[in-house]
Amino acid sequence: MTMPFHELVHVVQWSRLGVERFLLAYGFGLIRFGYYHGPLEEMAYALERDFERGAVPQELVGVIEGRTDAVWNQAAPVVLAGRNQRLSLSRFCAREPRKAEMTMAPRQPH
Numbered sequence: 444m445t446m447p448f449h450e451l452v453h454v455v456q457w458s459r460l461g462v463e464r465f466l467l468a469y470g471f472g473l474i475r476f477g478y479y480h481g482p483l484e485e486m487a488y489a490l491e492r493d494f495e496r497g498a499v500p501q502e503l504v505g506v507i508e509g510r511t512d513a514v515w516n517q518a519a520p521v522v523l524a525g526r527n528q529r530l531s532l533s534r535f536c537a538r539e540p541r542k543a544e545m546t547m548a549p550r551q552p553h
């Protein structure tokens with residue numbers, strides 16, 4: 444029964460952040476810390492261990508939401524900066540379509 448508990452932690456994280464922010468925060472953790480040490484996974488594994496010991500924190504949903512907010516606050520400056528760079532690139536492509544096309548076109552063989 445521990446696997447469903449672990450997944451339920453992710454359900455609360457997901458509903459707290461919404462689809463886009465959950466995926467951004469999850470991907471940030473995966474890339475920066477690896478699977479087991481991504482903060483959303485660490486939280487799920489830590490609470491799973493608490494559950495196995497019969498020591499789940501009171502106000503569990505509120506605890507998960509609070510920790511999830513902290514994870515997002517850590518990830519947001521990095522992932523949102525990355526997104527803004529992509530937005531600038533698409534603005535550049537709209538303003539300078541010819542240059543963008545030349546930049547992005549594959550090299551022709553000589």
Ligand SMILES: [Zn+2]
Pocket residue numbers: 449453484487
């Ligand atoms: Zn997990």
